[in-house]
Ligand SMILES: Nc1ncnc2c1ncn2[C@@H]1O[C@H](COP(=O)(O)OP(=O)(O)O)[C@@H](O)[C@H]1O
């Protein structure tokens with residue numbers, strides 16, 4: 521039997537075990553049961569062991585997905601199919617407050633390495649072949665998602681990589697290969713969301729050089745990156761501490777392979793159900809989910825699946841986390857325009873009109889007055905700000921990247937569709 525320790529700061533939360541046949545299980549620590557809290561809505565505090573089918577969605581949900589996961593496993597010489605081995609290798613700094621490792625020593629040390637000048641550029645350039653820098657000595661970073669990114673410590677304009685057990689404080693997201701202008705796109709959508717008063721973490725756009733190899737030569741090009749402040753970290757007495765979070769897939773016990781509703785993943789019904797049952801500010805969270813659902817529809821973000829909604833979990837409260845991963849996907853003809861979650865029985869945004877929003881409200885026990893009010897609010901605010909935000913970010917229409925023109929056009933089309941009964 522192999523064992524990993526699951527820690528919250530310096531306390532043991534529980535033990536992740538793998539038996540001889542490779543099956544994983546989780547059990548809370550006795551002391552944590554008396555003093556702590558459930559680290560997932562899908563893993564209530566109990567003495568009994570959670571078998572693999574119960575605990576896998578939460579723990580697998582801490583790991584990167586798709587080819588990123590495969591590349592990391594290849595670089596580390598472990599099986600891409602083993603959640604346990606991946607958590608052992610990279611589960612030091614995850615989304616939320618938990619840290620996973622194989623021995624007590626792994627948790628005790630902690631230092632940070634300055635990424636300066638050429639070293640920063642090399643680190644960013646190496647994300648292509650070495651995701652999350654996994655394989656570098658003492659680097660144990662994990663973050664969900666199918667895209668390349670780098671969690672870092674960012675202080676006074678300098679970037680650091682933690683070695684050992686130090687929390688990262690920001691996430692750097694580079695351009696997504698094959699999705700032109702993804703950084704400008706996300707920057708614009710986040711800025712627009714903030715203008716309409718949706719809860720969003722602080723963020724910024726960065727321009728940094730990246731090294732590219734061409735025919736044996738190395739050249740440097742300037743690239744755009746998105747820098748996002750982690751809402752699951754905060755400063756306490758001069759020290760950065762981790763706050764706990766889990767995403768909607770983890771909360772509903774669905775593994776990341778099934779994150780889309782059509783594959784059995786969470787729906788808006790599940791999201792509202794969890795808020796009403798667990799949130800300590802249900803009315804506020806319900807209203808913000810209605811707003812983000814409308815906002816995602818208007819900007820054409822079809823990828824708002826169960827791993828793109830999260831909850832902040834504390835001992836005595838559960839609240840919806842700020843929104844993230846806001847990207848207009850519908851403007852790319854090569855991406856599926858099917859929505860990750862149904863709205864009023866429809867997946868295809870072209871088929872969604874005002875009456876489907878009323879059906880969405882009815883299905884989710886939202887009053888028709890409230891949905892009308894929110895449709896009105898979000899439409900008016902997006903209309904008011906969509907051009908202005910573009911100007912604030914890119915100065916002049918003539919300087920807008922092509923993708924921004926496309927998103928603006930799409931927004932205007934959607935605002936028209938929303939008026940149709
Ligand atoms: N601002 C943030 N603070 C804390 N965690 C975040 C933040 N933004 C994203 N995350 C976490 O990182 C994961 C990946 O980020 P996301 O932007 O969704 O990337 P991807 O495009 O790869 O899906 C999310 O599922 C969430 O758990």
Ligand SMILES: [Mg+2]
Pocket residue numbers: 665666827828845
């Ligand atoms: Mg995501």
